[in-house]
Amino acid sequence: MHRIYFDNAATTSLAPEVLEAMMPYLTEKFGNPSSIYSYGREARMGIENARKSVAKILHAHPSEIFFTSGGTESSNTAITASVRDLGCRHIITSPIEHHATLHTVQHLYKESKVKLSYVKLLSNGHIDLADLENLLATATQKTLVTLMHANNEIGNLLDIKKVGELCKQYNAIFHSDTVQTVGHLPFDLENTHVHFITGSAHKFHGPKGIGLFYINRDVSIQPHIHGGAQERNMRAGTENLYGIVGFAKALEISTENYEADSAYILSLKQYMQQELIKHIPAVTFNGDVNGKSLYTVLSANFPQTEKSEMLLYNFDINHICVSGGSACSSGASQGSHVLQAIYDNPDFVTVRFSFCKHNTKEEVDEVITMLKTLL
Amino acid sequence: MHRIYFDNAATTSLAPEVLEAMMPYLTEKFGNPSSIYSYGREARMGIENARKSVAKILHAHPSEIFFTSGGTESSNTAITASVRDLGCRHIITSPIEHHATLHTVQHLYKESKVKLSYVKLLSNGHIDLADLENLLATATQKTLVTLMHANNEIGNLLDIKKVGELCKQYNAIFHSDTVQTVGHLPFDLENTHVHFITGSAHKFHGPKGIGLFYINRDVSIQPHIHGGAQERNMRAGTENLYGIVGFAKALEISTENYEADSAYILSLKQYMQQELIKHIPAVTFNGDVNGKSLYTVLSANFPQTEKSEMLLYNFDINHICVSGGSACSSGASQGSHVLQAIYDNPDFVTVRFSFCKHNTKEEVDEVITMLKTLL
Numbered sequence: 197m198h199r200i201y202f203d204n205a206a207t208t209s210l211a212p213e214v215l216e217a218m219m220p221y222l223t224e225k226f227g228n229p230s231s232i233y234s235y236g237r238e239a240r241m242g243i244e245n246a247r248k249s250v251a252k253i254l255h256a257h258p259s260e261i262f263f264t265s266g267g268t269e270s271s272n273t274a275i276t277a278s279v280r281d282l283g284c285r286h287i288i289t290s291p292i293e294h295h296a297t298l299h300t301v302q303h304l305y306k307e308s309k310v311k312l313s314y315v316k317l318l319s320n321g322h323i324d325l326a327d328l329e330n331l332l333a334t335a336t337q338k339t340l341v342t343l344m345h346a347n348n349e350i351g352n353l354l355d356i357k358k359v360g361e362l363c364k365q366y367n368a369i370f371h372s373d374t375v376q377t378v379g380h381l382p383f384d385l386e387n388t389h390v391h392f393i394t395g396s397a398h399k400f401h402g403p404k405g406i407g408l409f410y411i412n413r414d415v416s417i418q419p420h421i422h423g424g425a426q427e428r429n430m431r432a433g434t435e436n437l438y439g440i441v442g443f444a445k446a447l448e449i450s451t452e453n454y455e456a457d458s459a460y461i462l463s464l465k466q467y468m469q470q471e472l473i474k475h476i477p478a479v480t481f482n483g484d485v486n487g488k489s490l491y492t493v494l495s496a497n498f499p500q501t502e503k504s505e506m507l508l509y510n511f512d513i514n515h516i517c518v519s520g521g522s523a524c525s526s527g528a529s530q531g532s533h534v535l536q537a538i539y540d541n542p543d544f545v546t547v548r549f550s551f552c553k554h555n556t557k558e559e560v561d562e563v564i565t566m567l568k569t570l571l
Numbered sequence: 572m573h574r575i576y577f578d579n580a581a582t583t584s585l586a587p588e589v590l591e592a593m594m595p596y597l598t599e600k601f602g603n604p605s606s607i608y609s610y611g612r613e614a615r616m617g618i619e620n621a622r623k624s625v626a627k628i629l630h631a632h633p634s635e636i637f638f639t640s641g642g643t644e645s646s647n648t649a650i651t652a653s654v655r656d657l658g659c660r661h662i663i664t665s666p667i668e669h670h671a672t673l674h675t676v677q678h679l680y681k682e683s684k685v686k687l688s689y690v691k692l693l694s695n696g697h698i699d700l701a702d703l704e705n706l707l708a709t710a711t712q713k714t715l716v717t718l719m720h721a722n723n724e725i726g727n728l729l730d731i732k733k734v735g736e737l738c739k740q741y742n743a744i745f746h747s748d749t750v751q752t753v754g755h756l757p758f759d760l761e762n763t764h765v766h767f768i769t770g771s772a773h774k775f776h777g778p779k780g781i782g783l784f785y786i787n788r789d790v791s792i793q794p795h796i797h798g799g800a801q802e803r804n805m806r807a808g809t810e811n812l813y814g815i816v817g818f819a820k821a822l823e824i825s826t827e828n829y830e831a832d833s834a835y836i837l838s839l840k841q842y843m844q845q846e847l848i849k850h851i852p853a854v855t856f857n858g859d860v861n862g863k864s865l866y867t868v869l870s871a872n873f874p875q876t877e878k879s880e881m882l883l884y885n886f887d888i889n890h891i892c893v894s895g896g897s898a899c900s901s902g903a904s905q906g907s908h909v910l911q912a913i914y915d916n917p918d919f920v921t922v923r924f925s926f927c928k929h930n931t932k933e934e935v936d937e938v939i940t941m942l943k944t945l946l
Contacts (some may be wrong), residue, residue, distance in 0.1 A: 199609065199610070203603070203606060203608075206603040206605070206611075207602065207603040207606075207809060208601070209599075209601045209602060210597055210598065210601055215597055216597070219826065220776075222585055222590055223584075223590070224584075226582060226583070226585055227892070228581040228582040228586045230579070231578060231581050231582075231892065232785075232883070232887070232893065233578075233883075233886070233887040233891075233892045233893075234574065234887060234892070234894050235574065235576065235578075235888065236581075236892075244892075264640075265640035265641075265644070265780065265808060265811070266808040266809060267640075267794050267808070268797075268798040268799065268807045268809075269640070269808060272795075272796050272797055272798070272807075295797075295798045295799050295800075295807070296797065296798030296799065296807060296808070297645075299798055299807070300797040300798070303793075303797050338757070359660060359735075371818075386815035396809070400811060402595075402814050403813070404809055404810065404813070404814075405640065405780050405781065405809075405810075405811025405812075405814050406780065406813050407808075410741055412834070412841065415865060418678075420647075420795075421643055421644050421647050422642065422643075422647055422670075422671065422674035422675040422678050422752060423643040423647070423670045423671030423672075423674055424670050425648070425670075430645045432647075432670070432671060432674070433641040433642070433643035433671070433782075434582060434643075434771070434779055434780075435779065435780075435845065436640070436643060436779050436780025436811075436814075437779050437780075438778070438780075439779075439780050440778070451838070470711070487701075508607070508608075511608070511873075512607070512608040512609060515609065516608075517602070517606065517608045517609070517610050518608075519606065523889055523894035550755065550930075561930070
């Protein structure tokens with residue numbers, strides 16, 4: 197079956213080279229990394245080499261790199277620990293964050309542990325940095341700012357350095373959900389004022405079930421999961437050995453080929469945008485699509501008609517994989533909290549196309565042809 | 572290199588059939604299980620079939636089965652939720668629990684959220700059930716009992732049905748860390764009064780980084796990790812698809828061959844015990860070794876001498892993999908909290924041998940020969 201997969205922001209295929217790097221640990225090198233004998237030491241070495249490699253790529257220190265079960269666990273840990281261990285009594289976030297952030301801050305709010313402020317959005321979906329500064333300047337309690345680096349539904353990019361500087365100025369803790377950008381954009385953590393970032397290998401051709409948690413060495417927190425002394429007492433539980441090795445390998449590959457791959461993927465996004473404008477009347481795009489936007493994501497709006505409402509269904513039966521909002525809201529009937537926050541009452545059908553290096557112009561052409569037929 | 576791996580309570584090799592079952596999901600079936608199109612649905616089907624299979628084997632309902640990143644996360648979730656959501660203000664545990672339990676209850680105790688009671692141990696390391704009943708009978712607040720099914724260091728088995736009946740009688744919540752028994756012993760959860768059990772695939776030839784969390788349908792709790800709606804809102808984060816498929820396959824294999832495998836492994840344990848007694852003067856064994864004991868674990872004590880103190884080191888250079896206490900305390904110099912709790916001041920060198928179906932009598936013979944030389 198010929199499938200077109202334009203949903204790479206939901207998950208990506210595992211790179212064969214990554215699987216190859218994982219295979220020794222899925223077969224003969226199966227030791228428990230906490231064991232001191234040979235089997236354990238070779239497993240431990242796999243983990244520590246992965247940590248060093250990830251740290252080097254992100255310009256961090258290996259002692260700042262932790263492995264978790266995924267971006268969601270990392271964000272939960274960062275936010276919960278900022279309140280429990282770092283004294284934050286006020287959280288500033290935005291209404292377009294991922295649910296890993298929103299549901300965690302709302303849980304803390306319901307437990308009466310924090311005051312909660314939502315920063316205003318500009319009409320193009322960007323964070324209103326003037327409002328953020330105003331919130332920070334008027335805050336009376338220690339504050340956590342949690343804002344995502346790239347929005348997973350519309351692709352808008354936050355100026356993470358600028359937000360970091362604001363947080364530094366107002367002595368706030370800064371957590372950024374970087375799940376859509378780790379493995380997609382270069383990081384220079386040494387020169388970025390951020391306390392916590394997160395990552396998920398399956399967003400950049402790595403395995404599922406393994407995440408990154410960066411903790412800046414200036415802060416000290418307690419674990420979210422207690423138990424054994426793994427991850428230097430920061431994350432208990434026998435390590436997901438192959439996942440960790442796969443995370444590092446996937447990040448290495450994406451870093452090596454960043455210039456060429458990102459330029460190519462951007463050209464696909466631009467081509468798709470241009471073809472949509474050419475062939476689909478009244479199509480519009482979400483977010484700052486030609487400005488500060490992730491090169492992988494194109495979120496398009498189609499006027500609401502009987503035909504467009506069947507769009508996701510028809511894409512599916514034609515073996516085209518796309519999302520409504522994010523993977524969690526793929527059903528056409530489910531509303532997107534992101535679009536709801538940006539538009540008062542969105543009256544169009546939104547499709548998120550998200551690309552990877554394996555996609556082609558020919559696939560874009562096929563999808564455009566299909567769209568012309570369907571609409 | 573010829574290695575003898577007698578540390579199967581720390582971790583096990585991944586079964587080739589399990590890896591084979593995982594491979595389609597590591598290659599072409601890479602969809603996000605939350606996506607509604609074809610790729611997503613085939614991933615979703617993999618997860619739901621795994622859930623049904625696990626539920627059937629454990630005599631539970633599929634809606635009671637959740638997948639987490641491991642046994643440690645499952646125990647953290649159970650214990651934390653019992654306090655936060657089920658009103659438990661008193662925890663009864665034992666001093667020989669796994670750190671996933673002990674460090675979690677101690678964290679809650681330090682946060683002044685619970686009263687903490689440690690049940691007495693009998694001289695053979697078993698839980699004193701009369702003391703447990705006394706603690707339950709005199710409890711003035713809603714109580715959580717958290718006691719492990721099989722001790723990972725000495726192999727003692729808890730009468731989980733009996734403890735469940737006591738908890739029922741005194742209206743207590745019961746969590747059992749069953750990481751050493753899921754995949755090793757049959758379960759009949761329908762007829763066991765337990766609210767939470769846990770499991771870890773890598774303890775029975777499944778993959779690392781994937782755990783079981785059973786929540787009895789009579790209780791309703793909030794998640795430990797907030798975010799997306801995965802696992803019916805109980806555990807957020809893109810699912811570890813291959814891990815889940817691998818968990819179910821490993822459990823199926825272990826269940827199919829339970830009678831033969833457990834009898835064979837028990838024969839190895841008994842043979843090793845008998846040979847140790849025959850050849851090593853003054854050797855003793857921890858726990859109820861010939862009574863209620865897991866067939867996989869044999870914990871032996873050697874009189875403390877200059878030679879025995881180098882035992883683990885010498886085992887290692889001879890490519891024999893064993894533990895001191897558990898994997899987390901493999902270093903000879905680290906004390907075991909389990910042995911410390913049972914003996915006042917243990918003055919011997921303890922080695923945990925733990926077996927699997929791939930071990931042989933010949934390997935036992937080799938280890939005995941080695942021991943005779945070393946001591």
